[in-house]
Amino acid sequence: MNSNRRQFIGGLGALAAASFPMPAIAQAKPKLVVVGGGPGGATVAKYVAKDGGVDVTLVEPARRFTTCFHSNLYLGGFKSWEEITHSYDKIAKAYGIKHVRQRASAIDRDKKVVKFASGRTLSYDRLVLAPGIDLKYDSVPGYSEEVSKRLPHAWQAGPQTQLLRRQLNALSDGATIVMIAPPNPYRCPPGPYERVSMMAHVLKAKGHKKSRIVIIDPKENFSKQGLFMEGWQKHYPGMIEWQDPKMHGGVKGVDARSMTVKTDLGDYKAQLINVIPAQMAGKIARDAGLANQSGFCPINPENMRSASDANITIVGDACIAGDMPKSGFSANSQAKVAAMMIRGELANGRTFPARYTNTCWSLIETDDTVKVGGSYTAKDGKIAATETFISKTGENADLRKQTQQENMGWYAGIVADIWS
Amino acid sequence: MRCSGAGRIAASIAMSFVASWPTAALAEGDRALGEYLSSECVTCHQLSGKYQGIPPIVGWPEQSFVEIMDEYRQKKRDNPVMQTIAGKFSRDEIAALAAYFGSVKSKN
Numbered sequence: 001m002n003s004n005r006r007q008f009i010g011g012l013g014a015l016a017a018a019s020f021p022m023p024a025i026a027q028a029k030p031k032l033v034v035v036g037g038g039p040g041g042a043t044v045a046k047y048v049a050k051d052g053g054v055d056v057t058l059v060e061p062a063r064r065f066t067t068c069f070h071s072n073l074y075l076g077g078f079k080s081w082e083e084i085t086h087s088y089d090k091i092a093k094a095y096g097i098k099h100v101r102q103r104a105s106a107i108d109r110d111k112k113v114v115k116f117a118s119g120r121t122l123s124y125d126r127l128v129l130a131p132g133i134d135l136k137y138d139s140v141p142g143y144s145e146e147v148s149k150r151l152p153h154a155w156q157a158g159p160q161t162q163l164l165r166r167q168l169n170a171l172s173d174g175a176t177i178v179m180i181a182p183p184n185p186y187r188c189p190p191g192p193y194e195r196v197s198m199m200a201h202v203l204k205a206k207g208h209k210k211s212r213i214v215i216i217d218p219k220e221n222f223s224k225q226g227l228f229m230e231g232w233q234k235h236y237p238g239m240i241e242w243q244d245p246k247m248h249g250g251v252k253g254v255d256a257r258s259m260t261v262k263t264d265l266g267d268y269k270a271q272l273i274n275v276i277p278a279q280m281a282g283k284i285a286r287d288a289g290l291a292n293q294s295g296f297c298p299i300n301p302e303n304m305r306s307a308s309d310a311n312i313t314i315v316g317d318a319c320i321a322g323d324m325p326k327s328g329f330s331a332n333s334q335a336k337v338a339a340m341m342i343r344g345e346l347a348n349g350r351t352f353p354a355r356y357t358n359t360c361w362s363l364i365e366t367d368d369t370v371k372v373g374g375s376y377t378a379k380d381g382k383i384a385a386t387e388t389f390i391s392k393t394g395e396n397a398d399l400r401k402q403t404q405q406e407n408m409g410w411y412a413g414i415v416a417d418i419w420s
Numbered sequence: 421m422r423c424s425g426a427g428r429i430a431a432s433i434a435m436s437f438v439a440s441w442p443t444a445a446l447a448e449g450d451r452a453l454g455e456y457l458s459s460e461c462v463t464c465h466q467l468s469g470k471y472q473g474i475p476p477i478v479g480w481p482e483q484s485f486v487e488i489m490d491e492y493r494q495k496k497r498d499n500p501v502m503q504t505i506a507g508k509f510s511r512d513e514i515a516a517l518a519a520y521f522g523s524v525k526s527k528n
């Protein structure tokens with residue numbers, strides 16, 4: 001594979017000439033194909049393309065992307081749909097990225113081509129897979145993609161998120177919301193608990209006195225638990241009830257017809273049920289044989305390359321990133337390491353040791369935001385935390401407000417970094 | 421990178437920060453290194469220099485940049501995100517970042 005690459009970069013092997021009958025073959029640039037236009041994929045595409053010398057194609061069916069991060073703020077009424085939705089047009093134009101608006105259906109790793117349902121193929125020298133997550137609908141008995149049209153998961157931003165907001169806004173006082181939280185590992189560890197905070201914010205703002213939110217959690221603890229618990233007590237006393245497995249005994253399933261969540265120790269009738277199922281890497285990566293038994297894809301922490309195919313890099317929620325959580329920030333950080341390493345291979349770019357960062361902000365109530373984050377590096381075969389931090393309980397209101405300004409500033413920054 | 425974060429920072433402080441860095445010696449930062457390292461910063465600090473809740477850091481005098489990062493490393497400045505980020509950079513890396521961001525002009 002290496003010799004092929006050198007031939008290609010060097011300009012010119014008979015093989016390349018045979019495959020690409022173009023007169024200007026001597027100028028052919030090495031080809032990067034990126035599958036998936038979320039924060040991981042779009043960032044790699046931009047960062048590889050912006051310095052030239054590589055032909056970059058982004059395969060992403062959507063014309064505009066709605067971020068999962070800050071979709072809870074949309075739910076809570078803090079942001080509009082437009083504010084969390086971003087077009088690919090700017091980066092396509094500014095950096096010469098070809099945007100192929102189709103869904104890739106498969107990868108042929110031997111031939112190094114991406115396939116489409118139409119029969120079309122796209123060849124690559126290097127491939128980046130950033131397919132995000134797929135949901136394991138059957139991890140909750142009674143749940144399915146069909147049932148999700150009534151009991152939304154809203155864990156992939158889009159119509160599901162809008163459906164959840166409509167359902168939330170339609171509730172009358174005295175309503176019960178049940179959220180089935182996901183088991184580890186999943187996208188956005190504090191996300192379910194920020195979502196519950198936003199639901200409570202909406203109910204409180206509408207003057208609900210008797211509505212309640214029950215979280216049925218398969219985990220014994222969760223991200224920023226102390227901070228959320230403190231915030232819920234302070235802002236929404238008596239409204240939110242979190243149940244760990246000792247309290248509910250295990251999730252037995254959902255019944256969409258009777259709007260019931262069944263657990264070992266009791267059933268809950270609800271007016272709104274939000275099921276966030278277990279998760280796995282996007283299908284295209286699993287079908288290509290790049291995932292292990294966990295359902296996610298092992299990578300080399302030095303460069304984000306797949307552990308089983310040196311021509312493929314995997315970033316974002318689909319990969320196993322060691323101590324890094326699955327988040328938009330993490331995907332963006334991994335993508336920059338990936339882009340640097342790919343430019344090192346394809347365009348003789350300088351390379352430096354990989355380093356990664358993440359911060360996750362969570363809004364609990366207006367002007368009350370907390371954060372958790374860390375720095376990471378490749379160590380002992382995985383991406384390992386070198387330093388971490390978390391907001392403290394009992395912080396003063398000024399600091400929490402400042403943290404919310406930082407949260408909004410970060411969002412403006414990261415979307416400018418990815419989509420402009 | 422070879423020892424744990426806290427230990428590394430403690431060691432760095434002991435060795436390097438008895439006094440602040442002599443900034444005159446940091447004038448010649450490696451701009452290419454700075455450009456790569458900057459990718460971590462521009463997730464929050466916009467390269468255009470636009471302010472939307474997080475302060476812009478482009479076009480600063482290099483010496484000010486180094487001094488402020490030094491203060492985050494020593495935890496004289498509060499923000500834990502910046503303490504964590506600044507804490508892992510070596511003096512050469514901070515100089516590289518200062519050289520890079522110093523060379524970028526704000527579009528605002």
